[in-house]
Amino acid sequence: MRMNGLNRRQFLATTAASGLMLGAGPVWAQAAEPKRGGTMRIGHLGGATSDSIDPATYAAGPVVTAMLAVCNNLVEIDAAGNPQPELAESWETTSDAKSWTFRLRGDARFSDGRACTAADVIASFNHHRGENTTSGAKGSLAQVVDIKADGTNAVIFDLESGNADFAMLLTDYHFVIMPGRADGTLDWESGLGTGGYVLTEHEPGVRITLTRRDDYWKQGRAWFDTVELRTINDATARQNALITGEVDVINGPDLSTLHLLQRQPGLHLVEVPGTAHYTMPMFTDVAPFDNVDVRLAMKYAVNRDEIVEKILFGHGAVANDSPIAPANRFYAGDLEQRSYDPERSKFHLKKAGLDRLAIDLSAADAAFSGAINMATLFQQSAAAGGIDINILREADDGYWSNVWLKKPFCLSYWNGRPTEDDMFGLVYAKGAEWNESHWGNERFNALLMQARAELNDDLRREMYREMQQLVSDDGGTIIPCFVNYIDVRNEKVAHGPSRRTASLTAGRSSNAGGVLPDRAALGRRRGPPARTNEYPNRTEDPNGTNCGNRRWRDRWRLDRKVHPAWARCGGVRPSSRGGAHSGCSDQQRDAGLSKDAVGPFGRDRQSDLGGVGGRGGSGSGLHSGKRAGTAGPETSGAGRDRSGGAAGCVDRLIHLGLSGDGTA
Template identity: 25%
Template sequence: MTHETINGKPVHSAAKMYADEFKAGLLDRREFLTRASALGVATSAIYAMGGLTQPVHAAAHAKQGGTIRMQMEVRALKDPRTWDWTQIAFVGNGWLEYLVEYDSDGSFNGWLAESWEVNADATQYTFNIRKGVKWNNGDELTAEHIAYNFDRWAEGEAEGNSMAARVDSIVDPETKKAIDGAIEVVDSHTLRLNLRQPDITLIPGIADYPAAIMHPDDNPEDLLANQIGTGAYKNDSHEVGVKSVLVRNEGHDWWGYAEGKGAFLDRIEFIDYGTDPSAWVAAAESDEIDTIYENVGDFVSVFDSIGWNKAELATGSTIVVRPNQAATDADGKVIFEDKRVRQAIAMCVDNAVLLELGNAGQGVPAENCHVGPVHPEHDASVTRIPHDPAKAYALMEEAGMADYEFELHSIDDDWRKNTTDAVAAQMRDAGMKVKRTILPGSTFWNDWTKYAFSSTNWNHRPLGTQVLGLAYKSGVAWNEFAWSNAEFDALLDEANSIADAAKRREVMGKIQAIVIEEGVTIQPYWRSIYRHTRPGFVGTDIHIAYASQLYKWAVEA
């Protein structure tokens, strides 16, 4: 960490480099904010370094009290480190909070960690835990509590624990647990992480929704039993597939009140109307809901027409239609073992058509590598294997799979179903045989990583290396592709150790090319995302990564 200061705040040497790159036009505003704030630089200092005028936010037109009702799938609660859908977090975040918050503008800000510092080569992170924060059982939040969470996150062999991929730089590759000395409690409110290798994705990783901070005395397998947390709310009732209700925890003096952070509402209801958007419209028109979790496809214009307020964001959210490289059929054949088969599937599909038919054109086409323009490291010169149905069929013949019938699974909702339908149609147009299997969400999500050929949605992540580490690195919990590539893994580690934007983009270009050439996935487009809210409420705008930010929601004053 350098000792130079701006506006009285310490500034990391790499942040100064990012400011120079931003001024030179090498980084856009979002990249600059993301990179510099991840190093612990205060927002005011970042704006000063970049020669930017910090926006002045008008006082929120919010009043204390009231209820809001949101249409949302109500899922079963489970250990936070295994949360795999943000809808789970929306309920759990009533009482479980985060060390760091990620905002839609690309910046990271302190939450339970008031601030943090990163050394020059990003191998040591020091967190200053916010003082005066109380758990709702009366305990004071300490660095020991945070150390407990990092230790749990590092357990690589815990089933479904995606946090192990996010904190991989403190995990021993042999024991699959935290390295001795990696998690250091300096004092009651200071925690230091000593990494085994440089890692610039650590802050983005612990700002992601499965990184909710738990009390050591709570039971992660039964979150509703004790509900020990630092947040402003508690759960009053929770019925999977029906309804979940948060109410203000009147017996808890939430730390955010003194900081002016909101938590205005007395009651938040999440009501499950299933995956058919027409049911959401009916609920809106019947005055049964006040906002929706997310709008999709043609229903964006429908909600526009009934006069609800729309929030819209261009994002790194997407869908993947992927072959599982370990899956076998009834005869024991490894269906997608041959790279030619995977390449052929990608080649027969026009991604622009998938965007139009699957998501009503709301977004931009992608290049089948899960890294795009919203990511700082994206190399725009690397593009997909060209769309060529005739060549795709020739590859299938060459691989001896021209007569094989593929089964393609999807959920039964709007945009994911429509996108997957369009993939199947284009495969058939290229001469391939495809059976479509459409499942209700309650069935589909039970085995989402296990299907041989299926589609799943992926949320926005701030860094391209972050999403690649979560989904494509060998052996990680969310690697639904069952893909393993040593060269890819090594390049990903290398990219995460590079601060310089141009150098990191050069490595990312190699990574993107490997994912594309290996035919790992059809990743067809980047989505614009939408939320509609009934007039009379504020603070409900959709977040770029679907963070709940419940404390912002309010009845309009």
């Protein structure tokens, strides 16, 4: 079966992108006339002094965003959510989806002039395989039995069982292609890539500087002469830097003051519901979380509605302790929603032989904007259920290195992933490197393997439904809410088509989003202002299918000064603060928002310069992924994709045509 620029009908066993298609939005030409030159300055959440450019271990938004501008993947995801050729000009698979052949384009070169060959691709993927790898993507490639070259320009992946979504998997922000050494190892230390930018400075936890390549093989990308990604973990400082003009784009704005930020002249908000979510993982191999009744008591002690109202300020929706969002293809919306029930929490504590439970919760705002406040709300609601939570305030710097995966109960953030298999395999499969709760369930793992190889969509849907039920009821992770992707930019920056599941600063291949420097540019407004929301006030998707989920009645805050025409869309009157309630289609939910051109909001690698990604995906607007914009550096989002999520990273795009006057 051959696939080259394939559509869903042509793609074997339709990928997760199917059913998530968004209608085409405004294109770059409608938004602005791009100008080459200038400097893009991104205020990014998620950086730390321990950051590394090693694709196996990087977990900070700025690094992922940068490396997705410096490098490319074999496959990328387009604005419609379809897998498209990137370094691979085409691919084909056997009828059972067990063997995949990717044929490389011949004009892609590393920034030192060397051609990108099959040997480099093999070294890049083997860096994440084997017993000795420390890669967070190790679990995603456990299915790969062998990787071999077919000449110098083709690579064959042999899998232990069929995987209809394998091409989508290769969009993950970990799987950037870097040069290999003669001994077959990966030369990641060189920082070389085939992307539109060259890494010229990296001061971990402080700044990253990228310089545009004049010989980039992609046309219409990499518009800025220089891109600066500045780590600003404090939300107030990040917003002040945007207001004072020190940076052009930020991700992870403080939601409690977002309405004030929207009133600032020359600043524009972009927001899209997607697959990003906050988590509270509990080590299930450590007492007391090794008891399922204790885990259920914890889950019933969370007031989810209060978190959406007081932490997200309506910019999100309640979740059901499963990472699969309404945006995902096989989302099980018919499962009973878990609600706050302190009496039921006490019931499960009693079943576990406990009258009350005292527990420590490690937290820091580095996890996501408002993390400490969310921990405090949980502390208050849990007390009524017999659970006494002691909040351990951890240092922001090094949180992802010293707390996440190290402490038995902490706060975390994910951007989600483009497919259910990727999300489940990366974080919930037994033994997965990023299994943050140490959870292992034999039935779940068996279903994971069966669903991956199954080519019948109806059967896959049944399997993924059961898996979502198992994660919700037996799993060790509390997931209280899904979070909209939100980024803020100034008028000086414009960007073209964006991914649906990433923020402007997200990366390109995970389910995160972000601003991708290689797709952003300076531009002068031409024509009417572009809309920031593809489907502003619908409760149905473009095909007329009702989402059937009241929890997705999200608030989309639009700046009426910038988008006057959309104030009346769908018959919903904007609020006094420029916001409007709008329902969210499956596509909308999938739109994690990838603000392609400007900045730092995402981690999936779906656009050239995935944007600023946080741990996403996977900070608040940081998602990993790379293709989100139309100009600017090409990078993906950030972090462990909690992309993109990165993996991390998400990966659907929405067409956003944003433009503004001025120069950067």
